[in-house]
Amino acid sequence: MADNDLEIFLTARNVLVELRLNLAKAVSAGYKKGETETAVKSLIEVQQAIDVIDHASEELEELDEAEHDED
Template identity: 45%
Template sequence: MADDDIQHLMNAREALVTRRLTLAQTIAAPGDTSENAIRGLVEVQRAIEVVDVAIEELEQEELDKELDETEDAEDDL
């Protein structure tokens, strides 16, 4: 289950990174810089950071679960 959750988060992160690049290209284009593009870029970056934390938490949960299982198996010996 956690593997699926991590994959969903990774897919979301990839989509956000693509959106971030699009916004950066918009900002970098000659002419007036759109305030909406700048705000959008900041919001997307925040979303990427939130997803990164969620991924780290799920990965840590998996590691903790594996460690518990290993310790339980050692206790059974």
């Protein structure tokens, strides 16, 4: 079960990493009033989501390791 859960986290992370890159491209394209600020805010939110997924993935891996140690 943990493998499937981890796969879900990794898939979600990959989607967010791609989104982060697209947002960075939007910011690097040059300043456009309103759009650039929105892209920067979205970039920060996406990075926070990636951090949350990384943390949750680590917890899941630790839990999985602990369960294997009990066997």
